Amino acid sequence: MRRTSDAKEKLLQVxxxxxxxxxxxxxxxxxxxxxxxxxxxxxxxxxxxxADLVVAxxxxxxxxxxxxxxxxxxPQVPPLERLERxxxxxxxxxxxxxxxxxxxxxxxxxxxxxxxxTQEEKIRAKIQELVERNQRYLTSAVADAQREGLIEVSDPRxxxxxxxxxxxxxxxxxxxxxxxxxxxxxxxxxxxxxxxxAAV
Amino acid sequence: MRRTSDAKEKLLQVxxxxxxxxxxxxxxxxxxxxxxxxxxxxxxxxxxxxADLVVAxxxxxxxxxxxxxxxxxxPQVPPLERLERxxxxxxxxxxxxxxxxxxxxxxxxxxxxxxxxTQEEKIRAKIQELVERNQRYLTSAVADAQREGLIEVSDPRxxxxxxxxxxxxxxxxxxxxxxxxxxxxxxxxxxxxxxxxAAV
DNA sequence: GTTTTAATTGACTGTTCAGTCAACTTGCCT
DNA sequence: AGGCAAGTTGACTGAACAGTCAATTAAAAC
Numbered sequence: 001m002r003r004t005s006d007a008k009e010k011l012l013q014v015x016x017x018x019x020x021x022x023x024x025x026x027x028x029x030x031x032x033x034x035x036x037x038x039x040x041x042x043x044x045x046x047x048x049x050x051a052d053l054v055v056a057x058x059x060x061x062x063x064x065x066x067x068x069x070x071x072x073x074x075p076q077v078p079p080l081e082r083l084e085r086x087x088x089x090x091x092x093x094x095x096x097x098x099x100x101x102x103x104x105x106x107x108x109x110x111x112x113x114x115x116x117x118t119q120e121e122k123i124r125a126k127i128q129e130l131v132e133r134n135q136r137y138l139t140s141a142v143a144d145a146q147r148e149g150l151i152e153v154s155d156p157r158x159x160x161x162x163x164x165x166x167x168x169x170x171x172x173x174x175x176x177x178x179x180x181x182x183x184x185x186x187x188x189x190x191x192x193x194x195x196x197x198a199a200v
Numbered sequence: 201m202r203r204t205s206d207a208k209e210k211l212l213q214v215x216x217x218x219x220x221x222x223x224x225x226x227x228x229x230x231x232x233x234x235x236x237x238x239x240x241x242x243x244x245x246x247x248x249x250x251a252d253l254v255v256a257x258x259x260x261x262x263x264x265x266x267x268x269x270x271x272x273x274x275p276q277v278p279p280l281e282r283l284e285r286x287x288x289x290x291x292x293x294x295x296x297x298x299x300x301x302x303x304x305x306x307x308x309x310x311x312x313x314x315x316x317x318t319q320e321e322k323i324r325a326k327i328q329e330l331v332e333r334n335q336r337y338l339t340s341a342v343a344d345a346q347r348e349g350l351i352e353v354s355d356p357r358x359x360x361x362x363x364x365x366x367x368x369x370x371x372x373x374x375x376x377x378x379x380x381x382x383x384x385x386x387x388x389x390x391x392x393x394x395x396x397x398a399a400v
Numbered sequence: 401g402t403t404t405t406a407a408t409t410g411a412c413t414g415t416t417c418a419g420t421c422a423a424c425t426t427g428c429c430t
Numbered sequence: 431a432g433g434c435a436a437g438t439t440g441a442c443t444g445a446a447c448a449g450t451c452a453a454t455t456a457a458a459a460c
Contacts, residue, residue: 168368
């Protein structure tokens with residue numbers, strides 16, 4: 001058959017899913033192929049290497065989730081509410097995965113980056129790129145909040161980076177504890193960070 | 201020779217070092233043995249498995265660095281200064297490693313936890329334990345700051361957890377970017393978190 | 401209907417891996 | 431002195447690994 005199967009899409013989706021819930025090193029190409037119902041030869045027909053698959057798989061995941069992020073960060077939404085929604089989105093995504101796999105999987109970018117940033121430059125660079133795309137949403141929310149006089153920051157981009165770091169840290173910490181409760185603290189922590197004192 | 205060699209200590213030190221700078225999956229037992237100048241049989245004489253070695257190696261690293269943490273968090277030091285010193289310590293440690301290995305290695309707990317928390321329960325539990333030990337220092341610093349009226353928080357333990365999450369996030373983000381500059385933002389971020397407004 | 405070419409197949413390669421083992425060495429105890 | 435046990439040696443095993451390849455299939459282009 002020529003271009004009637006969905007082998008490539010299957011490999012991307014299964015690859016992302018397995019590697020996020022386990023790790024790059026723990027998931028073999030054979031395993032991805034088996035779960036995708038695709039022969040190994042086809043894998044290497046589409047992707048020159050395992051590292052290339054994971055890069056493509058993460059890009060594909062971005063493509064799929066971008067519309068939801070666009071909705072969350074719609075300029076129609078008041079800027080601080082965007083941040084609240086973002087925290088809620090992360091909590092929701094983590095909860096769904098934890099229920100599906102029996103353990104907290106953490107942020108897919110954080111997990112892959114932590115494992116491979118010093119090993120596979122191609123992968124590190126892709127993760128960095130995806131992180132930067134996420135930060136762009138945060139930057140515009142922070143800048144809008146600033147413009148509306150809701151907060152006071154010197155540089156929205158720096159603040160967005162700090163917010164993203166905080167998010168990476170909370171999701172990683174939740175993974176280490178294998179407990180999602182910590183994520184309830186994410187929103188207050190971000191509000192403190194941008195200078196909105198929560199009720200004590 | 202009976203107990204005259206330092207094979208075990210060598211394995212612990214080399215194991216920690218290699219796994220921190222690369223990853224658990226990327227480092228083989230053979231590689232650890234070779235660099236430690238120890239035969240493979242000796243490795244398995246001391247450690248039942250690779251996972252057991254890494255647990256012991258991380259415990260040994262803790263033992264070695266604990267005195268420095270005791271100094272940083274000495275009750276003799278004003279509580280907020282303890283937090284500043286803690287940030288400085290992390291920056292210093294990351295800088296030394298980045299210079300030695302040519303790339304930012306991130307937090308050893310964060311990296312190992314991100315890679316293996318869903319895979320090796322024994323390792324996840326050890327990382328969690330080590331993280332909790334670190335948090336104890338932070339908790340007492342926060343509680344002391346609270347007692348001295350420097351900050352206002354409802355629960356010092358919750359705040360310490362937030363501070364540690366933030367630290368995990370910044371070090372991981374720096375690893376993903378392969379750039380240490382971000383760590384300059386760690387201290388201001390933590391100060392914001394605990395409610396000490398930095399000059400804008 | 402023939403050509404072209406993307407897609408598919410699955411067996412194969414050579415390497416690397418964690419872990420095993422039986423023989424051996426050497427310091428310590430009595 | 432002689433035996434016990436902690437420590438050492440390095441060859442070995444079997445499985446798993448990423449990646450290869452030549453042969454085959456079938457959609458599409460003409």
